[in-house]
Amino acid sequence: MNVSFSEEEIRFRSDVDAFVRRELPPDWDGRAFYWPAAYGSIAMFEEEHQAFCRAFLRKLGERGWLSLGWPEAYGGSGSWMKQAIADDVISYHRAPSGNIATVIGGPTIIFVGSEEMKREFLPPIARGEVNFWLGYSEPNAGSDLASLKTTAVADGDDFIVNGQKIWSSGAHVSDYAWLLARTDPSAGGHRGATLFLVDNRLPGITIRPIENIVGFHSFNEVFFDDVRVPGRFVVGGVNRGFYNVMVALQFERLVVGIGAFRRTLDDLIGCMKETYARKKKCASYVVARDALASVAIDIEVLYGLYWQNVWMMDQGRVPELEASAMKLFSTELSRKLAGVAVDILGLSAQLDRGSRYAPLQGRVPAGYLDAVSGPIGAGTSEIQRGIIATRGLGLPRA
Numbered sequence: 001m002n003v004s005f006s007e008e009e010i011r012f013r014s015d016v017d018a019f020v021r022r023e024l025p026p027d028w029d030g031r032a033f034y035w036p037a038a039y040g041s042i043a044m045f046e047e048e049h050q051a052f053c054r055a056f057l058r059k060l061g062e063r064g065w066l067s068l069g070w071p072e073a074y075g076g077s078g079s080w081m082k083q084a085i086a087d088d089v090i091s092y093h094r095a096p097s098g099n100i101a102t103v104i105g106g107p108t109i110i111f112v113g114s115e116e117m118k119r120e121f122l123p124p125i126a127r128g129e130v131n132f133w134l135g136y137s138e139p140n141a142g143s144d145l146a147s148l149k150t151t152a153v154a155d156g157d158d159f160i161v162n163g164q165k166i167w168s169s170g171a172h173v174s175d176y177a178w179l180l181a182r183t184d185p186s187a188g189g190h191r192g193a194t195l196f197l198v199d200n201r202l203p204g205i206t207i208r209p210i211e212n213i214v215g216f217h218s219f220n221e222v223f224f225d226d227v228r229v230p231g232r233f234v235v236g237g238v239n240r241g242f243y244n245v246m247v248a249l250q251f252e253r254l255v256v257g258i259g260a261f262r263r264t265l266d267d268l269i270g271c272m273k274e275t276y277a278r279k280k281k282c283a284s285y286v287v288a289r290d291a292l293a294s295v296a297i298d299i300e301v302l303y304g305l306y307w308q309n310v311w312m313m314d315q316g317r318v319p320e321l322e323a324s325a326m327k328l329f330s331t332e333l334s335r336k337l338a339g340v341a342v343d344i345l346g347l348s349a350q351l352d353r354g355s356r357y358a359p360l361q362g363r364v365p366a367g368y369l370d371a372v373s374g375p376i377g378a379g380t381s382e383i384q385r386g387i388i389a390t391r392g393l394g395l396p397r398a
Helices: 007-023 047-062 080-092 100-112 115-126 241-252 258-275 283-314 321-350 359-370 381-392
Strands: 132-135 151-155 158-165 176-182 193-199 205-211 217-230
Touching: 007 047, 007 080, 080 258, 080 283, 100 115, 100 132, 100 176, 100 241, 151 176, 158 176, 158 193, 176 241, 193 217, 193 241, 258 283, 258 321, 258 359, 283 321, 321 359, 321 381
Parallel strands: 132 176
Antiparallel strands: 151 158, 158 217, 176 193, 205 217
16 A cells, blocks of 8 residues: 655654654664564563663653554543554664554553443553553363363452463563453353453563563563452453454554664664675675565565555454564565574674674574564464464454
8 A cells, every 4th residue: 555644744754763862762673682573582571671671661751652543531642553653763773663552551541441441441541550461271281271270269359360371471570460361261262352451560460571582671470369350350241351352462463663663674784784895796795685675565564464464453443364464474574684683694693782793783683583473472473374364354263
């Protein structure tokens, strides 16, 4: 699709870029190892970056840049296009452009939450003051969430939660769990589950770290032992959990850190220009040039999907097939980008962070490992293909 920006949107992009360049520490690029569309190297999930990330988000919140797509009635500007522009610019600099609360929790609460929950949570979310972690996956329930075993049993006005979650990104540095639990064990499949907000400070919650393949502590396993959750923290109604999670997933699948693709490509192009400054006729230069050109084309395709989804949201439509297509394409492109980086940089691509000779500050080996996580999180690539095939193309289920 052909996207053109208004003069106001162009000025806004410039304002966001100037703000980020002013606020980022000079050494940020050497400290933040985020790989586009991956899950294991996000600065917001690392303890060492918490002070800066939280302060940075509060500054975004002061400017209203965390809730630009929200309706004006809830403190937003009603422009998902502006929100997308801000996220594009901020992610280009590998800075935190939001968190689970702002990009998933807030929009979903607006869509399905009670008025009491909106009054309590939307203002601090918009100010960048709270963060959530996603309590979906369990040891035997990942892509197949219908198999979840965590229970929430009604007890007066409260619910008693018992169970275990795993691969819980950022649980150790978050304030609330965005938790899916089974409230009606007699209901099978995708029925009988409820979505909750659970305060991490409640008694009975134990968080244990899991170091990921990149060497960062971003994942956790979390145990709930007789955790008493007030009934007012139900999100979107009892036994409506799977429906509400599907709503939330549409927003999650739009969060691709799209600017980081352009930034990584720009870094690789700069590295190749320096490497081949005097030997442009060699075969390896031709291979590197063609590989980067292929990635550049794919990034343009990804931007087309990105702006299409944003345009639909500004029209009041919730993208489903489009969000799945973009999620699928972006995470597979993340792996392709990592593979291209390793191929064209050669043996030096294996040099880890800390080595003075490592290209891109040692980001490539971390990215090569981390890119594996993208096609798994927020619904696997197989899940996305299934959605596109059955709901988009009308093909029968396997």
